[in-house]
Amino acid sequence: MTLARGATIGIVGGGQLGRMLAIAAARLGFRTCVLDPAENCPAAQTCNEHIAAAYDDMTALAQLARRCDAITYEFENIALGAARWLEKNAVLRPGATALETAQDRLIEKTFLNANGIPTVGFRDVADAASLADALAAFGGRGILKTRRLGYDGKGQIRFRGAAGDPSPEEALGEIGHAPAILEAFAPFEGEISVIVTRGGDGTTVCYEPARNVHAEGILSTSTVPAGIAEPVGEQAVRTAAKLADALSYVGTLGLELFVMADGTLRANEFAPRVHNSGHWTEAACAVSQFEQHIRAVAGWPLGAPDRHSDCVMENLIGDDIGRMPELARAPNVVLHDYGKAESRPGRKMGHFTRLRPRLG
Amino acid sequence: MTLARGATIGIVGGGQLGRMLAIAAARLGFRTCVLDPAENCPAAQTCNEHIAAAYDDMTALAQLARRCDAITYEFENIALGAARWLEKNAVLRPGATALETAQDRLIEKTFLNANGIPTVGFRDVADAASLADALAAFGGRGILKTRRLGYDGKGQIRFRGAAGDPSPEEALGEIGHAPAILEAFAPFEGEISVIVTRGGDGTTVCYEPARNVHAEGILSTSTVPAGIAEPVGEQAVRTAAKLADALSYVGTLGLELFVMADGTLRANEFAPRVHNSGHWTEAACAVSQFEQHIRAVAGWPLGAPDRHSDCVMENLIGDDIGRMPELARAPNVVLHDYGKAESRPGRKMGHFTRLRPRLG
16 A cells, blocks of 8 residues: 555654654645654654544544544554454554564563574563572573563663672562563673565665664663674674564564674564654664655655765753754754753753764 | 754745755754745654745744844845844844845845956946847847846846847846846856855855856756866856855855856856855765855854865756666765755755765
8 A cells, every 4th residue: 555645644652753754744745643742742742633642542543533544653662462353453664563562571582583593591480489590590680671661761670699789578569579580690791673664565775783782771872884794794684684574564663682702683672653762763864764764654765775975863852852952053953952951861852963974 | 152962043035045044053953943835845754943025024033033043045045124123123144234235136236346356348228228238238138137036047038139139128127127137258268156154253164166057047957076177277266255255244155256268257146145156065075065054144164165076966956856866876876855845846845965985
């Protein structure tokens, strides 16, 4: 199915990703309708229509299905029931299966391994006994993560294999006894990510990997080129394309990978949506990850992922947004303020990308 | 005056220029309110608020003045009375004087010459007798243009100094006896334009000149670099900056110049707004003409006009918009569909910019 110009694309979620998707959709001649409970959500400014209702409000979902020729989402924590309903009553791209896989770390990692994509070691943690077993298997060290709803370092507890570590009971208490997994520490040298888009015809297009640096569990910078050996980059790109194929995915997804000392890769996690570590594409490529996603949703041909510049994308977190006027003075900086009224510690308020002439 | 993030910028006119201004404003963290009578105008999609009313509707103008921290415009044919009212009752950038100067070809060309900026020869045409005199002075050749409201070749009549030319009476009848000027033919080798932005502090920033090609009176392509000798480009940039200074201008303006065989320049006309021949900046620069304009309106520092790529911008006129799916397959093409529902011959429906690596 190919959308004609003037068709309406629905976007579930009106944060900064929805905002950038809506701008990309507008540039391709599509109208947009955003579902987000917040009256002043970032995407409200750049869409044609905003339905201000909860993500599981059936009246709102029905409205969205009626008004839109295709529907997509900007975040992976939509209730699966709502996604399944949209899939049945409208055109949902990507489908609900990608959501289901990404929403649960256990299912996600199992799926990756089943498709020949290595991850770091992990164990299912159902209770204190299974956590104790898992810790024993990993030498007392690892990261306890809730299976669902964790992001940006939230809902995670570290075991360092040292005095001061919580007991299994304490740790499970801290995460509210939610179902969890224990991940082995990965002695990685760095983290990269690949943004891949898969079209309805099964074509995949991958951007070059970016090297990511996090601070306090939140992405801080993404740098391209990533400074990795060419075969490592090629392997990363093949892995992302393989994942998109395995999910029969339609749209853009972000795959985070650890680069080990020996140059091998371990998948960390993927997000079934446009991804923060792909914001650089908006500044350094003719076709951004956002446009690429809209193209896939609309059944358009995908664009070439060519990059005209080297670049570093940096997030503006909380009060960092106050750096904008100073950043505005620097040459070759592409700015983006998400228009969020309230700045809170840890809240992503904007980003900027510094362009540099390509070296080769 | 510097606008704080979250401040509201009003835009009079909601066409494609207003649309791109609204996107640029959003990216810098500003809210936007567009005044345009058309319910489905291109900017309605990308602004926070749309006042659908006539440009001289006093209630609407008062609403705009009340809601906006600063107001700008995307087209030069706003009634001067409305602009003067906004200037008095709100912050209007650029001011009404730039509009007044640009709205009337006679005033515009007189102003340019008075500020040491050469134009092609021209004569005031008040009636058939003055038109006959002017034609005699220009060897029977020239272009009759209405003083006001002409654009994209509308309201223009050519005299070729040959059989088939209309009589002065016939020509004036065709333009409804509107006040007019006769312009001498300029034996130019090409047309270039310079996009210049002037900040509230008097700083000017000029983009590199683009070479423009028209078809049937409408801009067809803008190419950068323009393929002119360096001193010619430097002269063009100095001229644009001089014009912006002479107008005490705040914002972006586009100056069209003819390049003569001897390398000298003649100003054709200027537009006190972002300009079609500057759309390439959106694709080839970190800071576009739209962002530059919003920065000036907001009292921000202007950005560097650096260009990361060579490029050609091409307009999609009328049914050309049907080329979008084909253009989407080409690498290094940045697309923009203005979202206009109805395609008409001569109507600007979108544009695209083809990027090429910089040669030097």
